[in-house]
Amino acid sequence: MKDLTRAAWILFQAHLWRIFRTRRAWIAIALAGMPVALAAVVRVVSHFEGPPPLEVLITFTWFFLVQTIVPLVALVMASAVIAEEIEDRTITYLFTRPIPRPAILLGRWLAVALPIALVLCAAAELVVRLLEKPGDAGRELAWMPEGLHGSILLTVLMGGVVYSALFAAAGALFKRPMLIGLGYTFVYEGFLGNLPGANQKATVVYYLRSYLFSEHRSLMGDVEEAIFSVPLAEPSSAVRSLALILLGALVLGAWRFTKREYVLSA
Amino acid sequence: MKAETHLEVYRRFQGELRDDPLRFWPLTATGLRTALKQRRALLVLYLPALIVTVILCFVVYIKFTAMDALQGKKLDFEEQLVRGMVLAQAEQMLSVVNIILQFSKGMGSFALLAVTWFASGLFCEDKKAGAHQLYFARPITRLDYFLGKFLIASFFALCAMLVPLLAVCIVASVTSPEWSFLKQEWDVFLRVIAFSLLWTIVTCSLVLLASSLASRRSFALLGVFGFVMLSVPVAGLLGDFVDHDFYALALLADLDALAQHVFGKLAPDAKLAAGPAWTAVTAFLLFSWTVIGLRLRRLEVVA
Amino acid sequence: MSAAIIVLEGLEKRYGSIRALEGLTLELPPGPTGLLGPNGAGKSTLIKLLLGQLEPSGGRARIAGFDPTQRGQRLALRRRVGYMPESDCLIPRMNGVEIVTALGRLTGMNARDAITRAHEVLDYVGLEEARYRGLDEYSTGMKQRLKLAQALVHDPELLLLDEPTNGLDPKGRKHMLELVHDLGRAQGKSLLLCSHLLPDVERTCERVVMIDKGRIRSEGSIEELTRSEGNWVEVEVDGDLAAFQRRLGAEGFELEAIGPQRLRVLMLEPDGDRLFELAGSCGTILSELTIERSSLEDVFLEALSAGNARLQPGSSLSSPEDTEIGRSGRNGAGLEPGAPGEKP
């Protein structure tokens, strides 16, 4: 166990800020920047006074940010964690070191999860700040229901971390993690996540939705109400399930990664 | 018969190497032959287009014959019933020109799909396979290379648009009583050709831009779909909140606006006026050609 | 075609402040010539110039009768030059015949000529039935031969071959070298062979041009360059080596041991019989006797280190795309030039 943590820690340190030298990071930052830019434009040019109606905020943070940008950013940055090493064939160097193979997945994933979380939380914070009007500094975020700001940030953070673990594991499990990730996000979760019925429980987005909206039922608006007649999970149980998904993905990815012989084409 | 042995292993080439202006043409010819080998893709993409075209021709045919049958001819009961129904339906339908207008918009998006599938690998696959080293060791310039590839992409776009549209126009002229369609609406042919060429240039530039930027064909495919899909919500949001002209940021919105304009049917209260659509499209074309030019410059110097 | 196909007079090429080529003066007669030089010596810049892809920054040149300073001629000269790139390159989704035909047509051949000529060169390089198969089924050797075929399709007078034996196994290399040898010698083509494998160059080429840091370090026929000054004779001795050495010393021969059973003897004129007599007299057996020639590798290393010695401080950097500043400042290989290392 000690070897695992030591090797993971070394790889984590070595690769931590390296991600920002790669083109992937800039694509991810551009993606995360889109909601912020749109929020800024809406804010500067919007013709309604005061803070925008909550629906606009929810549209930006939930539909746009958490349901599309968070998985995309996680996919772009995390899917390459193992897949890139295999494709570039640099995995040979790590395989011929006296370290347990799961440490490679754990170390490299951590080195990517942290930047992902930072980028996404920064984007969420900026979006929320931008959508409330300047000037009435006193009231600042007073118009927002108690604790919504905090739970938005936490949802984005948890989403980023869990999705990055999923896609890092996908990198170890499948040949083309990018396509698998896109398929999962937009087809599986996009479709299954929005279908009424208990099958929603099999998607990450359900638990994120439960965490964010369970206390702010009213915010979900009537449209969502009709679709998601399924009762939302308690926040604490939602977090627990997310943690379980995270651990499950990492363990499965690590197990497959250890067993699989990477026959690198000659 | 005098015995002779031709053991020379290597024979010199007697023919001559012409320097004709169409230097890029072999690139197009061989590229097309290779692309047309993808039988399945051709079937999957172009068969539905063919079916839609045939149906539309049939509709146009009925419209004209129904009007013709109107001028007196005793008909028994069922025939009247059927013709009445058809006539009602034909009447609802706008004039034939509107049919063609809607059809060209539909075919425009289909052309985008076809070009994206067949042409998104043109530059990036060459770069990945190192083909540029072979091409640029030959007497062709970067412009020839671009033109050659552009024509390959345009072939697929024109097949997707020009051919079906002209078919419908011809059927309309033939079946219309005493060629009335041709006499009154002859300018439709010109508009169809103009719009097809315009839209071919736009789609090919977009796909070749993605192909020149991407490192792999799948990324180029993703890039084109991403751009087209993302431009819709972005333009929508900006258009709603900021200014209607921003609708022009969505390529598909431009498609509709330009089609309306070329066919002279632009409704005054349309969400997107023709002006911004034209500026957006021309800006996009200039942008894409300069970027492609820069990317090809890096490819050219070989060793 | 006896005239020289390439004539360079003070040819220069600068990338901004970096002088990739500094005044190259060279005449390349028909026949195979080796182009040698360490990485970053400016070889690829020279190839780009010979292919008419770069405009020279100075000096004059005539390549296959064309003047590379004019853009139009730079394009036209590619009809008389065949280029075989170093790295893997193929046209996607095409098989062997299609690739060679397409490239033939791009050089200005009409469709019929291109097809017949494609099959002609594919036969020559020995790609029998593989020509109809997709390139994913090609071995490295077959890909290299296909690259050679596409360079030959328009029957150029000048052939630029960049590392043709790279990555080939011994059999593939032997076949490629035979083709290069035949093209250069029998077909009388002018052929510039870039390779890091000097013994391969020694076997196939008549002349050599050595380039380093954008300047020609040495040039000439391999036969002259490798002839050693004094006539030292190398001998492999079985049996009592020391006795034989003493016997030779007694006869006044200058000698030097260069290996467990190998001796180097200075003889005014190489007389094997005398050595056999002396060997016989002290009961030793000679199993090898060769007149010492320095290998092309030694000549190359010496040319480089001599070049470095004459190097003025602050001289030009090597060309940008491949800078090895750390290495070029170092004096040749660890070995002293001309030291009696084992001959390969």
Add this chain to the structure above:
Amino acid sequence: MTSVIQCHELGRYYGQVVGLNELTTELPGGVVGLVGPNGAGKSTLLRLIVGEIRPSRGWIKVLGEEPFGNRELYRRIGFCPQQDALYEDMSGYEIVRLLLRLGGFSPQESRTRAEQALERLTMTARMHDRVATYSKGMRQRIRIAQSIAHDPAFLVLDEPMSGLDPLGRREVLELLRALGQGGTHVLFSSHILYEVEHLTAEIVLIHRGRLLAKGALPEVRALLSMHPRRVELGARRARDLARALIGCEEVVSVRVGATAEAEDRLSIETRAVGPFFQRLNALAAGERFGITALRSADASLEAVFDYLIA
């Protein structure tokens, strides 16, 4: 010399494609050259030795242990892969140091060992630049540096000289020779046979996944009795020498003046090369034939390779 590698009926298949087909052998220590045509199974054998892949049948032991999944063995093995794969946006120094840290060395020791290894490969000047700016030769040196930085007992290299210029090739050859003399067991694969011969006489020849020959080159050549030894001679009185030599019963054939300008060239085939040389020396000592050159023409690794692979 303890044997570094033992394998018994070692086989590896990728689907039906045979990587290695039942290899039972023992490889000696010291510097050994692994040669064979493309696709013969060299890379497969190297990957089995380094434990990157699992044998499909039989077993293999390296330094006495099964390599696959055996983490501790990697402290004693260094591997330089053939593919040109490196972390593009790290510097050469960072890569070697990271791999040393993963090899179990402390931060300080990793730093010093990385510097020493890069010094040995003359990369000190450029070691802090990003790998993306390196030339092919420099990338090759980094790959070699990471394989020797932890002073492995057994060093495995897959075509270590590919892509290097003549200076680089000689440097790597000298380095491998020095490592061999320093007691490190070195196994390297190469297609450039005269470089293998230049460095070591111990060769292993693999073809179509099977072991074709193993051992010191002269002995292997001697075993090829079906190919009589070819000796080339240069002499002013070539025909007289030829007449004299045809008399010896060891001589199988004599060719004189095969080509026009080679009138003084003699090519002899003999079954027993030892006795032949004795007879030749005796003849040459007795009578002056004007011998100017004597060379055995097919004792080189290339010749042996051609005979075996033909």
